[in-house]
Amino acid sequence: MKHLLIVYHSKSGSTGKMAEAVFQGTQHPDIDIDVRMRQAHEADIDDLLWANGLILGTPENFGYMSGMMKDFLERTFYPAEGKVEGLPYCIFISAANDGTGALSSLRRICSGYPFKEVQEPIISRGEITAELLAQCEEFGLFMAAGIESAIF
Numbered sequence: 001m002k003h004l005l006i007v008y009h010s011k012s013g014s015t016g017k018m019a020e021a022v023f024q025g026t027q028h029p030d031i032d033i034d035v036r037m038r039q040a041h042e043a044d045i046d047d048l049l050w051a052n053g054l055i056l057g058t059p060e061n062f063g064y065m066s067g068m069m070k071d072f073l074e075r076t077f078y079p080a081e082g083k084v085e086g087l088p089y090c091i092f093i094s095a096a097n098d099g100t101g102a103l104s105s106l107r108r109i110c111s112g113y114p115f116k117e118v119q120e121p122i123i124s125r126g127e128i129t130a131e132l133l134a135q136c137e138e139f140g141l142f143m144a145a146g147i148e149s150a151i152f
């Protein structure tokens with residue numbers, strides 16, 4: 001069975017709501033895949049090496065990804081060297097009004113592993129709406145389906 005890892009950080013809950021919806025999307029009855037959801041501070045190299053696909057979720061803080069997400073990447077970068085090349089991944093972001101700094105900083109580091117981005121990111125700006133959560137579910141479903149069928 002294929003493995004999908006969701007790593008996210010959320011301080012005040014918005015990215016957490018998005019992560020929950022992404023996870024729900026991966027739980028489609030027709031898709032047989034093992035999904036692990038981890039907060040960034042608890043995720044480690046074993047989780048990363050277990051994964052056939054990766055979804056990263058972060059708030060934008062000070063025009064960058066969250067410190068906890070950066071910490072996860074700092075802890076895993078060298079241990080993962082040469083072992084995760086081309087790992088399919090995608091990004092979702094919760095921001096107040098921007099999100100582009102979080103996106104570019106994450107992409108830059110992910111290109112160093114190097115992971116392969118396989119889906120357009122979701123950037124939420126402001127309130128978490130039902131429409132956004134539905135979009136997050138589709139985002140999770142797309143990723144799970146792609147990993148299960150190895151189309152990426």
Ligand SMILES: Cc1cc2nc3c(=O)[nH]c(=O)nc-3n(C[C@H](O)[C@H](O)[C@H](O)COP(=O)(O)O)c2cc1C
Binds near residue numbers: 016
């Ligand atoms: C310390 C701090 C810095 C922030 N910096 C930005 C920023 O640079 N750009 C932005 O759009 N939102 C910024 N925000 C707003 C958060 O990105 C936004 O509230 C987000 O939804 C929080 O996600 P969370 O509820 O998962 O923690 C900042 C919030 C905090 C607490």
